[in-house]
Amino acid sequence: MGKLKRNERVGAMSRILTSAPNRIYTLNRFCAMFDAAKSTISEDVELLRGVFGQFGLGEIETVAGAAGGVRFLPKPRREDALAYVQDLCKRLGSPDRVLPGNFLYIQDILSDPPTLEVLGAIMASPYYASQPDFVLTVETKGIPFALMVARALGVPLVIARRDHKAFEGSVVTINYISGGGQMKTMSLAKRSVVDAQRALIIDDFTKDGGTVRGMVELMREFDVEVVGMGVMVKRMTAGAREKEFFEKIRALVQVEDEMDRENGAKVMPAPWLSE
């Protein structure tokens, strides 16, 4: 087979770079793959960067230095992120989502891979600079969203458990006070984390920060620095304990505590999305 055309190289590079966000590929790798000069590959990269920018498809970034190369960050444009979350708010505000006991049904959002992928990329975008080593969540419902945040950041997902099963080796277990004031436990295999790493804590939902607080305490046991805390949906409870802590949790969507089955819930994008 002959040499590839620029069209073909660009199509292939787009696929390769975007399938592993935040992973650095050396230009030499593409040179070898496509049998092309470095200057040619550089021009391909510039071209891709331009068209991705034009259509809001994410950022192609050149990294200088010995470990340098090119990487893809699935950062949406500010206006696209806001529009996407506004659309999500509209869906979440539908009256049939208010379940008995005034719970908000969000399970279908947490089930849809393409939606999660976009929301995960939006959630991840403020955290590239702080370079977390992993995303931490606790079972069960936050896992799909947290996995997509981890995907966008190019880091592993670490899952704390509600119990401690033998098959994960030795574990660290903590107790914490949940939203309802109950004592709960959370465990993590020692093997999952290394001292002095940096964690981004992610969950699907918070009402008073209890579970997120538990994860912060768990990380303290491992001497891990927490670089941020994020949830998809934050329910704004007037009487939340530890208001200051609660406010530090970055949400995509804020839901007013008052909701009913006639009018639905009042849902709006978190303020940072329009800053």
Added chain:
Amino acid sequence: MGKLKRNERVGAMSRILTSAPNRIYTLNRFCAMFDAAKSTISEDVELLRGVFGQFGLGEIETVAGAAGGVRFLPKPRREDALAYVQDLCKRLGSPDRVLPGNFLYIQDILSDPPTLEVLGAIMASPYYASQPDFVLTVETKGIPFALMVARALGVPLVIARRDHKAFEGSVVTINYISGGGQMKTMSLAKRSVVDAQRALIIDDFTKDGGTVRGMVELMREFDVEVVGMGVMVKRMTAGAREKEFFEKIRALVQVEDEMDRENGAKVMPAPWLSE
């Protein structure tokens, strides 16, 4: 801004198609997006199909008919799939993975988004033809792998629970017999599934098919057809009950039951991968 060049269109289309596997995009959508004629877009698609094929980046498929268009299937080439799983086997065979009680440590594999994405695509590839409406798993450890299988198939992930929480609305709960012969329960919100849908059942691991069998029984309650059952790792237990059922579960990797901390486990790709 002027019209785009073919390079630029192809780079953008590659990103758009691959970020939503198995979703059909109409050619008209790309015509409008890039202000280009249908014949031009068709040529772009052909070009992308060719280079994806050449480098094993997945399949670009044209779908005829009124609801037609173009879609991306992240199907790996047979030889690439086998090589990837062989590499996984090498990692899993390492002696330090054998935990006390002869459990095999696989948590790190289940934590890494790019690995899961490739393994999910391999697992999904035999199931495009049977068109599942969703992927079903049960909490907790199978969720990341199952989400990536669902992503590859372009369908939602449905997660059965070990308990039944109020906030999901009304649920169906079943009892089933687990591997150890214990009675366990599994629940699913009624709202998550519609009668007469088709399910692909996915889990991370099986030793005797107990949990998978539970999910099959759960689907019977919902009048859902099971189109397949897949796990990442299958431990080959000589005395497995219901041998015929056990054999129907498609694995990526098979592990021999005998393992020790000196020699590690014997791990090999499932036979279907080299057929």
